[in-house]
Amino acid sequence: MTLPLFFFYVFSIVAVASALMVIASRNPVHSVLFLILTFVNAAGLFLLAGAEFLALILVVVYVGAVAVLFLFVVMMLDVDFAEMRSGMLQYAPVGVLVGIVLLLELLLVAGSFAVSPEIARSAVVPIDGGLENTRALGQIMYTRYVYLFQAAGAVLLVAMIGAIVLTLRHKVGVKRQDPAVQVGRKRSETLQVVKVKSGQGL
Numbered sequence: 001m002t003l004p005l006f007f008f009y010v011f012s013i014v015a016v017a018s019a020l021m022v023i024a025s026r027n028p029v030h031s032v033l034f035l036i037l038t039f040v041n042a043a044g045l046f047l048l049a050g051a052e053f054l055a056l057i058l059v060v061v062y063v064g065a066v067a068v069l070f071l072f073v074v075m076m077l078d079v080d081f082a083e084m085r086s087g088m089l090q091y092a093p094v095g096v097l098v099g100i101v102l103l104l105e106l107l108l109v110a111g112s113f114a115v116s117p118e119i120a121r122s123a124v125v126p127i128d129g130g131l132e133n134t135r136a137l138g139q140i141m142y143t144r145y146v147y148l149f150q151a152a153g154a155v156l157l158v159a160m161i162g163a164i165v166l167t168l169r170h171k172v173g174v175k176r177q178d179p180a181v182q183v184g185r186k187r188s189e190t191l192q193v194v195k196v197k198s199g200q201g202l
Contacts, residue, residue, distance in 0.1 A: 008048055015041035032071045039063045053134040 018037040025031045039062045046055035131139075141149055170176070 004048055007044065011041045011044040011048070015045065029071065032067060035070070036063050036067045039067060051133055053137055 015038050018034045018041065021034040022031050022038065025034060039058055043055040043058040043063075046052070046058060
């Protein structure tokens with residue numbers, strides 16, 4: 001057994017086991033930690049496949065941002081998970097039906113999947129074997145698909161602004177800043193000149 005094959009089995013076994021623990025763990029904090037472990041092992045599999053850019057993105061974006069955000073949200077919010085699980089059984093038949101449908105679809109795809117040797121030669125963008133995959137991906141993304149890349153960024157920006165607007169709650173009695181009022185202040189409203197006699201305080 002070669003060393004890359006050994007690490008492939010290690011990463012695969014740990015990734016599958018931690019993915020199962022994500023849905024099997026009763027503690028939501030433990031589930032998020034197992035999710036981080038799954039992402040890290042998936043990044044190791046990407047490295048073995050030669051896709052170091054995808055491995056880096058998986059660690060930086062998913063482990064460093066999304067999974068940590070999940071962890072802080074679960075830890076900071078006082079969610080009553082017992083109450084959430086109380087009505088879970090009434091949705092169990094629908095969940096089992098959806099799971100069976102998805103399993104059948106995966107079996108059909110796996111049974112009819114075949115790789116044709118003509119796929120690599122019929123690629124829309126020619127593959128240069130002398131370039132690293134990170135540089136090749138950057139050249140394609142920022143030249144051929146630059147408008148789609150910017151459109152995806154705009155969609156994510158709109159989604160982020162929408163999430164902030166929908167979750168923003170104004171509470172009574174909480175002091176908030178109003179930039180328009182602050183910028184529109186006059187000198188007479190902010191400054192007061194007081195003549196203090198010698199030896200006396202304000």
